[in-house]
Amino acid sequence: xxxxxxxxxxxxxxxxxxxxxxxxxxxxxxxxxxxxxxxxxxxxxxxxxxxxxxxxxxxxxxxxxxxxxxxxxxxxxxxxxxxxxxxxxxxxxxxxxxxxxxxxxxxxxxxxxxxxxxxxxxxxxxxxxxxxxxxxxxxxxxxxxxxxxxxxxxxxxxxxxxxxxxxxxxxxxxxxxxxxxxxxxxxxxxxxxxxxxxxxxxxxxxxxxxxxxxxxxxxxxxxxxxxxxxxxxxxxxxxxxxxxxxxxxxxxxxxxxxxxxxxxxxxxxxxxxxxxxxxxxxxxxxxxxxxxxxxxxxxxxxxxxxxxxxxxxxxxxxx
Amino acid sequence: xxxxxxxxxxxxxxxxxxxxxxxxxxxxxxxxxxxxxxxxxxxxxxxxxxxxxxxxxxxxxxxxxxxxxxxxxxxxxxxxxxxxxxxxxxxxxxxxxxxxxxxxxxxxxxxxxxxxxxxxxxxxxxxxxxxxxxxxxxxxxxxxxxxxxxxxxxxxxxxxxxxxxxxxxxxxxxxxxxxxxxxxxxxxxxxxxxxxxxxxxxxxxxxxxxxxxxxxxxxxxxxxxxxxxxxxxxxxxxxxxxxxxxxxxxxxxxxxxxxxxxxxxxxxxxxxxxxxxxxxxxxxxxxxxxxxxxxxxxxxxxxxxxxxxxxxxxxxxxxxxxxxxxxxxxxxxxxxxxxxxxxxxxxxxxxxxxxxxxxxxxxxxxxxxxxxxxxxxxxxxxxxxxxxxxxxxxxxxxxxxxxxxxxxxxxxxxxxxxxxxxxxxxxxxxxxxxxxxxxxxxxxxxxxxxxxxxxxxxxxxxxxxxxxxxxxxxxxxxxxxxxxxxxxxxxxxxxxxxxxxxxxxxxxxxxxxxxxxxxxxxxxxxxxxxxxxxxxxxxxxxxxxxxxxxx
Numbered sequence: 113x114x115x116x117x118x119x120x121x122x123x124x125x126x127x128x129x130x131x132x133x134x135x136x137x138x139x140x141x142x143x144x145x146x147x148x149x150x151x152x153x154x155x156x157x158x159x160x161x162x163x164x165x166x167x168x169x170x171x172x173x174x175x176x177x178x179x180x181x182x183x184x185x186x187x188x189x190x191x192x193x194x195x196x197x198x199x200x201x202x203x204x205x206x207x208x209x210x211x212x213x214x215x216x217x218x219x220x221x222x223x224x225x226x227x228x229x230x231x232x233x234x235x236x237x238x239x240x241x242x243x244x245x246x247x248x249x250x251x252x253x254x255x256x257x258x259x260x261x262x263x264x265x266x267x268x269x270x271x272x273x274x275x276x277x278x279x280x281x282x283x284x285x286x287x288x289x290x291x292x293x294x295x296x297x298x299x300x301x302x303x304x305x306x307x308x309x310x311x312x313x314x315x316x317x318x319x320x321x322x323x324x325x326x327x328x329x330x331x332x333x334x335x336x337x338x339x340x341x342x343x344x345x346x347x348x349x350x351x352x353x354x355x356x357x358x359x360x361x362x363x364x365x366x367x368x369x370x371x372x373x374x375x376x377x378x379x380x381x382x383x384x385x386x387x388x389x390x391x392x393x394x395x396x397x398x399x400x401x402x403x404x405x406x407x408x409x410x411x412x413x414x415x416x417x418x419x420x421x422x423x424x425x426x427x428x429x430x431x
Numbered sequence: 432x433x434x435x436x437x438x439x440x441x442x443x444x445x446x447x448x449x450x451x452x453x454x455x456x457x458x459x460x461x462x463x464x465x466x467x468x469x470x471x472x473x474x475x476x477x478x479x480x481x482x483x484x485x486x487x488x489x490x491x492x493x494x495x496x497x498x499x500x501x502x503x504x505x506x507x508x509x510x511x512x513x514x515x516x517x518x519x520x521x522x523x524x525x526x527x528x529x530x531x532x533x534x535x536x537x538x539x540x541x542x543x544x545x546x547x548x549x550x551x552x553x554x555x556x557x558x559x560x561x562x563x564x565x566x567x568x569x570x571x572x573x574x575x576x577x578x579x580x581x582x583x584x585x586x587x588x589x590x591x592x593x594x595x596x597x598x599x600x601x602x603x604x605x606x607x608x609x610x611x612x613x614x615x616x617x618x619x620x621x622x623x624x625x626x627x628x629x630x631x632x633x634x635x636x637x638x639x640x641x642x643x644x645x646x647x648x649x650x651x652x653x654x655x656x657x658x659x660x661x662x663x664x665x666x667x668x669x670x671x672x673x674x675x676x677x678x679x680x681x682x683x684x685x686x687x688x689x690x691x692x693x694x695x696x697x698x699x700x701x702x703x704x705x706x707x708x709x710x711x712x713x714x715x716x717x718x719x720x721x722x723x724x725x726x727x728x729x730x731x732x733x734x735x736x737x738x739x740x741x742x743x744x745x746x747x748x749x750x751x752x753x754x755x756x757x758x759x760x761x762x763x764x765x766x767x768x769x770x771x772x773x774x775x776x777x778x779x780x781x782x783x784x785x786x787x788x789x790x791x792x793x794x795x796x797x798x799x800x801x802x803x804x805x806x807x808x809x810x811x812x813x814x815x816x817x818x819x820x821x822x823x824x825x826x827x828x829x830x831x832x833x834x835x836x837x838x839x840x841x842x843x844x845x846x847x848x849x850x851x852x853x854x855x856x857x858x859x860x861x862x863x864x865x866x867x868x869x870x871x872x873x874x875x876x877x878x879x880x881x882x883x884x885x886x887x888x889x890x891x892x893x894x895x896x897x898x899x900x901x902x903x904x905x906x907x908x909x910x911x912x913x914x915x916x917x918x919x920x921x922x923x924x925x926x927x928x929x930x931x932x933x934x935x936x937x938x939x940x941x942x943x944x945x946x947x948x949x950x951x952x953x954x955x956x957x958x959x960x961x962x963x964x965x966x967x968x969x970x971x972x973x974x975x976x977x978x979x980x981x982x
Contacts, residue, residue, distance in 0.1 A: 326544065327541060328544065328548070330539070330545070331539060331546070331547070332547070333500070333531070334498060334532065334536075335531060335532035335559040336529065337528075337558075350547065350548065425594045429593075429597060
């Protein structure tokens, strides 16, 4: 809107890109330090010293590390993530569908979890220190304390095995009708919601309670506003920055942290893809997935930063 | 309830009000303390009653009770609050909500904190009116603009589109008054509405409030600790102390013929007779042509400032907020290295940056701050706090240190019993005394006092000033005394520097600076200090030669 905001936003984006580059160096370095050799892995038992040397030459493995890094980075930037060693498939092509699946699951989990967490947080503040507050906090805390695989199996036991409402295995395929797809992701989305709910709800509660001490909250009370309207109209808008931050952290978790849930429900997303290829020691895939996860994480945090900047009236409306 | 409609024209009738709170002293079981002891008052329609007293007198607590509101854990436990013929304490929560913002409105001490930073001013000004459905949005906004005009706010048509941070403190306070008037209430509670403002701004806001009260015929409870201020706006004054009524009477009677001793103490002028010392031959600290800026040189806050300080004397620096008083202190101490100019100490230049100064130079310049309670580590005892400079500068340990701490405590007129106390267990005045002892412990040549009495009640502040003068005689220490309060300046200064927008506009011995002819700004500053005289406000406004910077 105005120059200070544009400047701050540009700064954040530039920082994000720099950070992403640093992460790419780390990912590349990390996979280089790991024991094992790509040529050896590809050839396996049938390796002879000559074939190994040939393949190394062919793959460019004899080049210095920085040359290989820039070759890899150049590929990534142009959309070429390399070839999976285990299957020989193009990584970009196989990731596309899985990334879409992961985003689909994360999207629906977030659609439920974020508003629910914020509304529960508002209610907890309204009835702070009363039994409603304690009940909400207690339940939310309990659901976070249970490991996600436990929640996953409990959900499978009741909803899939006992009552048979939702499928226990979330198979999805291309061209699946929307309704069926939703039914398939019902249980993993519920598990994810339960995992991220408490964190966001408690942060919302704490951020608003912090603002409730302000003189302008007293002003609002002395205008005769009802307790809930005081919170909604006067406290919440000033607590938005920390809330956005924790929401974005949790959204990032929904995308990069779903590994366990995807494995439990055999959901064909990025997490499962990553786990599969870690066990196969497929370094190019691990690199590619790692970089995508890092990009998502950094991207969402930049959005949180920018949203917090834009939410600040002092920056939005300079003197 | 029959007798509650006693007098026609009676708006508010508080009877035997008792207000209590539960406190949780550390290490003791919670106990109930009484903040207001059976106070009764009446207020007629369109009249102004001033509630005055020191902090802890229960003024705000009584004021807020007229809206059924208690801050923190404060509870109204007895008595009646009869507003417009009904006891509002019997109305319950819904009853309170209906009267707040409609029958009774509130103007807070710091409008800067009391406005929500996230919303436009207009939305906040008309909020209560719309909430109670007494007008449509268009009507309410029209009313608000008319009020902005009445309160002589600049650009009344568009100021509502601004956010609180885009408007100055004095203007915000007037917008808050407009906000209270917008829902056309019967009563407004003004809670120290001008205390946080500069004197030069206070006078404008005070005049605006007074006019608005007169023109709208609203009744008001005007809460303040400043008798001279309340004398300008009230019809009657009620003096409170420790939650009890001391005296209640017409404004003229209270300020001219107080019947109670305590009222008399408040009314009488507490000027300390301080004979001016003539400047010596050589100053030990000399600030020459200092220019300093924040933000990498972008915002110049000190422009070519030169002052001298002589051994054992006091230089008072006066000016309104933003005039560069505290920045001058920061430049001298090296916290904000000057861009140009020099500070010489004992004939040699001081390093610009704090980090480049030897320990001995640090010892010679000590500071005391406005907020004594945040200037001390709450987890250290008084003994540790005062002992720290002794260890740091002189390497004192054990018995030698304890003996010196006891000696210093004695100097600040506090006994040895305080050595093991924590800051939280001290009163405001005692905290400031401990800060003074801490700075004295370093045996400095100069103590910079930054608004050290501004947060204290007048009688307590008086004691601190006397102590500072006493210590100056004993220790031959010089003070750089930063303040916005001219009465304080008269009591303590030998020479005065008047600052305005980063420049020294008037500088010299006290007698000269305070003698006419004045420059325009000094004149404004001097004429803005409220005097305990009915009709002073109108006279002062008429006689002004320039507008204050805060507007």
